[in-house]
Amino acid sequence: MQDKRIALEAGLIRVGDLARATGKSVRAIHLYEELGLLQPTTRSAGGFRLYERRAIERVRWIDLLHGLGFSLQEMREVLLRWWNAELGTEAMADLRRLFARKLDETRAAITRHQQLERELIEGLDYLAACRDCDQTSGTATCVHCTRDHGVALEPALVSGIKQAGLVTHPSRAPFVRVEDLTH
Amino acid sequence: MQDKRIALEAGLIRVGDLARATGKSVRAIHLYEELGLLQPTTRSAGGFRLYERRAIERVRWIDLLHGLGFSLQEMREVLLRWWNAELGTEAMADLRRLFARKLDETRAAITRHQQLERELIEGLDYLAACRDCDQTSGTATCVHCTRDHGVALEPALVSGIKQAGLVTHPSRAPFVRVEDLTH
DNA sequence: TCCTACCCTCACGTACGCGTCAGGTTACAC
DNA sequence: GTGTAACCTGACGCGTACGTGAGGGTAGGA
Known part of the structure; x- marks a missing residue:
């Protein structure tokens, strides 16, 4: 029940804070974790994710690589290769x-x-x-x-x-015979 | 059985030709048709799609707009607005x-x-x-x-x-108590 | 103690632009 | 007549990056 005090002392933030700090959604951050790109430093007694402020850098890094055309999977591979x-x-x-x-x-x-x-x-x-x-x-x-x-x-x-070829109502194409066209 | 002769006289090409001429797949061209972006000028007696050579321009146009970040739906809206x-x-x-x-x-x-x-x-x-x-x-x-x-x-x-936070095997997160950390 | 914002874990839904069968027909050359 | 490449219409699959509930617990202040 003293989690926040402890967390604050340790400089830890919760997932919502991380989301706000990076402009991402909470769901997105959860996804990064599922894909092995990011992990909370710890959890509160009740199971809340707690991150160090440095996690913000990681999320920004993800964003950068995303802009460079990396998929989340590729980022994971980059991390794996580096650490291994x-x-x-x-x-x-x-x-x-x-x-x-x-x-x-x-x-x-x-x-x-x-x-x-x-x-x-x-x-x-x-x-x-x-x-x-x-x-x-x-x-x-x-x-x-x-x-x-x-x-x-x-x-x-x-x-x-x-050019013609615009269908007002998509999907089905008409069916005209060639013979009817060539004079 | 004289389709090709007739088609050639009329300067018509088939879907495969259109695909090759534009670097798109046949499936892609079918899709454009489903979405109302492109229509064959006519069909052969057997149902083959036949296009005028100008259709190539339309496909290239689609490609251009795609590069500009338009979705196929948006292109359709552009066409509809223009023609209407x-x-x-x-x-x-x-x-x-x-x-x-x-x-x-x-x-x-x-x-x-x-x-x-x-x-x-x-x-x-x-x-x-x-x-x-x-x-x-x-x-x-x-x-x-x-x-x-x-x-x-x-x-x-x-x-x-x-930074740490790299999970070797994705998905499940560990579960550590705060108390165990902040000595 | 209670209220409220915030968080948790599934787990299914979504939009895009096709790819990829399957099962069958057509075009055309030999 | 026959072989074969190309074409036809469904219709399901896919990868990406999340959105969106449902159902329920947690944190922290008044």
Whole structure:
């Protein structure tokens, strides 16, 4: 019944505190524990999880790796490899390789997003010309728009939209014979 | 039995061709159809889906939006809104808003990845000092390493690892009383 | 002592984007 | 006619990272 006092003396926090400190949900922290990523330093007499403040760093680490595209399982493997390494120097070399690979991937991701950025800008440039368009009907006529949009080619972001093949009610496809179509 | 000839004359391709042309799986294309994102122009007498070559653009569009973080459902909503718009000009304005928002998000994503890039570089810088470390035991001693790593603070990517709380066999947590700890 | 917020352990549910059979049909070349 | 690759429609499975109860105990202050 003196748990909090004892816990406070020892600098321990409960799962809710950890959650608030990291922006995660309590459930998420439970999950990390189930997957072997994080463990409470101890438990209260009644079974409450009690963590040291350093646990916050671990959760932030999880968050970082998550941002780098690691799955929780992969993080677990990283931890296992590190702690089970024969030599510290090898464990560190292992980490360096890992980080180097992720650095490549991250840079590739940046490049990809920059390409998307360009696509968006192109799309916006193209659409800018639509602002002073005097057309007063639906979008069906936009499909065959011949206005000059100041862009050499219609951007993919726009041209992909201008096609039939939109099903109002998903799921079942219609069934038309070829013969009925080819004149 | 003259389907292919007819299809070829009409410039139609089958689902496998579309898949190869876009790098998607046939199943994926079926899914897009189920979700109302794409429809074959027609069907062969035997029920084979037949697409115009323009369908390739639509699939590429799907891929683009996917890269921008849209879910297939959201893409469907975009298409529905566009095709159901009263005025073409309004539909275009709608698109502009959408693209502008995504442009912000994409730039935010780039910034985030650049921060991660910096974290990785810091981590690698820190670990570089470990290459000529003469330590010959396991990683447990690394936890208290006092070497100069040329970095002011231990990077989060590294410090998050150096903590207990690793469960060799996941799932069940141990059960220790507080009293047993705080002597 | 009692109230209330917080915590506990199951355990099932969810959204996404397909993968993967199964059981059968079609297209087309030889 | 026949072989075979490609296609068809269900329909269930999967991995990820949690959300969401249910049913019940705990902590700590008034």
